[in-house]
Amino acid sequence: MDIRTIQAFLLAAEHENFRVVAEKLYVTQPAISTKIKLLEKELGDKLFIKEGRNVVLTEFGRFFYEEAKSILT
Template sequence: MDLRQLRYFVAVARERNFTRAAEMLHIAQPPLSRQIQLLEEELGVPLIIRKSRPVRLTEAGRLFYEQSLQVLGRVEQMVEATRRVGLNQNRVL
């Protein structure tokens, strides 16, 4: 699992549509679908109900979505804090 897969999953969950999520991410739809499929295989559970339109999240998918938002938010905080320290805008205590 990597951050790219988390970002892809969050995009699909937000858009509730693989095609729109792929457009938003500026990638083709088949690679997006494949990355979500690989993520589900790694986790061993389905995250998305594909047979419905718009697509829906499973119960596990809803939990994973909330956790993914937290992880990605924390990564963004880490990046910004690191940049500030690197630019001498903050001191590490």
């Protein structure tokens, strides 16, 4: 887990859309999806549930969101 992955996760949680995050970070949407999948694998749990074109945090995702914010501060 690195700072860029945590930043991507936080932005995804706030915007609920990987495409928007990709635009803000100047990367492709598949790159964001891959980062999130690798983070989920590393943490051993799902962070998001896909709802149409958007994503919403799981219960574990909400917990990790608070932890990730404190990591960056």
